[in-house]
């Protein structure tokens with residue numbers, strides 16, 4: 001019986017990776033924001049699927065199938081197969097579950113998923129122990145593993161832990177490694193008096209040969225990859241907010257499982273002041289967490305929250321007195337890290353998985369909007385003001 005079921009499943013899922021995913025060019029009409037994946041990106045991803053070195057598993061193949069159908073045909077509008085037609089019914093269910101997701105967002109999600117699969121099938125070891133971990137390229141990020149906890153520490157205290165382009169890349173690499181190492185919990189924290197002052201505004205001054213447009217394009221692609229890693233992170237992810245937090249370091253908190261803050265912390269998203277717009281999926285997570293009007297006060301008007309206010313609004317899990325913050329938080333995390341890791345992973349999956357497609361679509365849209373914002377006069381003027389020391393938050 002097991003053999004029969006195995007053969008059945010193999011045939012079933014090889015069908016999923018069969019004809020529909022191998023159609024090379026579909027001549028689709030491309031609409032929507034310039035940032036979303038192009039038809040060419042999509043076609044490349046379709047070809048890339050065939051080159052994957054590892055079988056991604058049935059669940060992922062089903063997701064690829066559903067996204068492919070949504071991207072090429074739009075929302076499911078074919079009759080539901082009969083109860084006994086197991087194969088087609090499961091495929092139909094997966095496609096139908098994508099609801100009214102636009103063709104463009106589905107295409108983007110497909111491209112993102114294939115890119116993550118390709119990256120993970122190229123990574124050398126599925127269980128890289130801490131000692132073998134590739135260390136970050138610069139000292140601005142320190143990654144350690146101890147007592148079942150992998151800690152990613154922003155380490156640029158003289159610049160209030162502002163995030164350089166290299167740091168985004170290093171954090172992506174650190175999260176990818178942490179998702180496969182032996183630790184049970186992963187923590188993001190900062191060195192010095194700040195947690196993080198957000199994007200390093202001097203990132204915008206390193207103009208590549210393609211000028212402002214190219215800078216905005218590559219920053220938007222980096223932002224999307226960076227936020228995707230938080231959306232997909234499979235283990236409990238904890239922010240230990242050791243001081244004030246600004247910009248993207250605040251917005252991604254909605255993608256963490258637990259946020260502990262010192263009572264010295266504050267939470268500031270001054271996007272309008274900077275001629276920018278929300279990222280980190282905050283346009284979706286913040287209204288969900290705190291209600292739309294509180295979210296609007298933060299994201300539109302840049303209202304800065306104290307740690308207590310952020311806790312009252314659900315963005316922060318618990319606030320600790322600064323004097324005992326480190327001791328209390330780490331004692332608690334060490335105790336949590338002894339809990340069965342698989343149970344924690346699975347519970348996180350149940351809590352988060354049904355939101356993932358939505359979060360990826362939100363991330364793609366926010367990145368696309370920011371790509372335009374970064375080329376606007378409002379944004380350029382705000383950055384010039386900061387750099388000429390005329391403006392500070």
Ligand SMILES: CCCC/C=C/CC(=O)SCCNC(=O)CCNC(=O)[C@H](O)C(C)(C)COP(=O)(O)OP(=O)(O)OC[C@H]1O[C@@H](n2cnc3c(N)ncnc32)[C@H](O)[C@@H]1OP(=O)(O)O
Nearest residue numbers: 158159160162197198199200201202219223247248392393
């Ligand atoms: C590719 C993905 C892109 C994702 C986009 C994300 C959007 C955001 O994150 S928006 C938020 C951007 N952040 C800011 O606007 C903060 C700017 N910084 C400040 O307003 C102030 O520095 C501060 C309020 C954070 C701290 O003020 P304080 O008086 O205590 O300290 P300073 O003397 O100003 O700072 C010390 C040192 O650090 C430099 N610095 C701090 N933050 C940043 C930053 N975000 N970018 C670049 N540099 C920063 C500051 O210039 C000082 O440097 P010097 O000592 O060399 O003068």
